[in-house]
Amino acid sequence: MSGYERGRLLSKFADLVDQHTEELAALDGADAGKLLLVGKVIDVPSATQMLRYYAGAADKIHGEVLRVSGKYQGYSLREPVGVAGVIIPWNFPTMMFFLKVSPALAAGCTVVVKPAEQTPLSALYYAHLAKLAGVPDGVINVVPGFGHTAGAAITSHMDVDTVAFTGSTEVGRLIMESAARSNLKPVSLELGGKSPLIIFDDADVDMAVNLSRLAIFFNKGEICAAGSRVYVQEGIYDEFVKKAVEAAQNWKVGDPFDVTTNMGPQVDKEQFEKVLKYIEHGKSEGATLLTGGKPAAAKGYYIEPTIFVDVTEDMKIAQEEIFGPVMALMKFKTVDEVIEKANCTRYGLVAGIVTKSLDVANRVSRAVRAGTVWVNCYFVFDPDAPFGGFKMSGFGQDQGLGAMDKFLQVKSVITAL
Numbered sequence: 504m505s506g507y508e509r510g511r512l513l514s515k516f517a518d519l520v521d522q523h524t525e526e527l528a529a530l531d532g533a534d535a536g537k538l539l540l541v542g543k544v545i546d547v548p549s550a551t552q553m554l555r556y557y558a559g560a561a562d563k564i565h566g567e568v569l570r571v572s573g574k575y576q577g578y579s580l581r582e583p584v585g586v587a588g589v590i591i592p593w594n595f596p597t598m599m600f601f602l603k604v605s606p607a608l609a610a611g612c613t614v615v616v617k618p619a620e621q622t623p624l625s626a627l628y629y630a631h632l633a634k635l636a637g638v639p640d641g642v643i644n645v646v647p648g649f650g651h652t653a654g655a656a657i658t659s660h661m662d663v664d665t666v667a668f669t670g671s672t673e674v675g676r677l678i679m680e681s682a683a684r685s686n687l688k689p690v691s692l693e694l695g696g697k698s699p700l701i702i703f704d705d706a707d708v709d710m711a712v713n714l715s716r717l718a719i720f721f722n723k724g725e726i727c728a729a730g731s732r733v734y735v736q737e738g739i740y741d742e743f744v745k746k747a748v749e750a751a752q753n754w755k756v757g758d759p760f761d762v763t764t765n766m767g768p769q770v771d772k773e774q775f776e777k778v779l780k781y782i783e784h785g786k787s788e789g790a791t792l793l794t795g796g797k798p799a800a801a802k803g804y805y806i807e808p809t810i811f812v813d814v815t816e817d818m819k820i821a822q823e824e825i826f827g828p829v830m831a832l833m834k835f836k837t838v839d840e841v842i843e844k845a846n847c848t849r850y851g852l853v854a855g856i857v858t859k860s861l862d863v864a865n866r867v868s869r870a871v872r873a874g875t876v877w878v879n880c881y882f883v884f885d886p887d888a889p890f891g892g893f894k895m896s897g898f899g900q901d902q903g904l905g906a907m908d909k910f911l912q913v914k915s916v917i918t919a920l
């Protein structure tokens with residue numbers, strides 16, 4: 504199929520997804536405890552924006568004219584790699600699906616998608632809508648199942664040509680091993696994070712408190728890019744802490760289908776228990792619990808927005824990804840000190856900076872080892888902004904035109920003149 508034709512199909516697919524926004528947001532809400540309203544105004548619209556971005560790119564995949572010495576002419580082609588395995592997590596079932604599937608289809612690949620076992624419903628619905636849009640049979644294949652069965656079957660399969668994975672660092676390692684043991688397929692890994700949000704003395708405290716609340720409590724902290732380590736400079740620290748606690752206590756936990764709710768339940772019992780265990784670690788390692796720290800309801804996997812202070816860099820709650828509504832708040836004095844602290848985990852996914860100083864913003868943006876830096880904002884995702892990790896947050900790129908590279912391979916053609 505030509506690039507133009509692929510683009511046309513992807514646009515039609517996007518139109519159909521738009522028309523089913525309500526049901527799709529409800530499926531993710533039921534599966535993952537995500538807020539219905541957020542699904543309708545963020546997840547599904549972002550997905551169709553992604554589809555349309557790559558629809559426009561599908562007929563602009565170029566090779567190059569090569570400068571071959573001697574009596575030869577050369578050119579390169581960029582061809583689809585073939586079958587792409589796509590393995591995704593449960594925290595953003597819709598966005599994760601389209602982050603991978605849109606560039607893969609634009610590049611001309613077919614996909615075998617394995618949604619997370621907790622959240623298969625929207626992926627199945629997307630396959631159905633793709634069929635209605637006219638995507639040929641066999642182009643989008645959805646295989647629900649567990650990681651060690653359905654997922655492992657994809658990563659070890661000799662006919663799968665590449666794997667695009669988003670999930671935990673531990674499973675990323677298994678996927679790389681499996682690819683190495685089978686057909687040496689290339690893999691791209693978008694993995695975990697423990698991202699710092701750095702707030703300087705010159706910040707507007709109210710604005711910084713709101714950003715920090717969004718950074719850790721949005722989607723109940725189940726976000727790879729969550730700002731889970733909040734560093735606040737000493738001059739505004741006391742005021743910040745007081746206001747951050749009030750803001751956390753005003754963050755309404757409850758039914759994700761109620762439009763007044765700010766935060767629904769953790770995705771499942773396992774995740775609920777994992778978060779509570781980290782809270783216990785925080786307490787036993789000597790951090791001070793200022794608010795939250797326990798289930799928010801007698802029934803269901805709800806956890807109160809939680810804030811710890813007196814956290815030190817060696818504690819588990821400062822180093823490990825909790826994937827829940829738990830903020831580790833720390834005080835710092837100087838720019839150099841906070842750069843060192845911000846970089847002291849094995850992860851490097853994102854960083855946030857709040858300051859009015861352009862100098863400080865530029866200096867810290869360049870010094871932090873993170874794939875994305877948000878200055879005076881947080882969670883600003885755009886199809887055109889490359890997203891990927893440094894260090895053990897993975898490698899490979901989502902978003903941006905470069906995300907198609909993992910689904911393309913380059914061929915040189917050299918002809919004697």
Ligand code: NAD
Nearest residue numbers: 591592593618619650654655670671674693694695696727
């Ligand atoms: P996970 O790694 O447990 O699972 C992710 C996917 O991998 C699921 O579909 C799962 O079934 C599958 N899987 C598990 N074992 C497998 C195996 N042996 N072979 C093949 N597939 C296997 O992650 P999760 O708990 O679903 O999601 C949370 C994690 O995802 C967090 O660490 C989070 O940071 C990360 N995440 C990263 C990004 C990013 O862009 N960097 C985005 C969202 C989530």
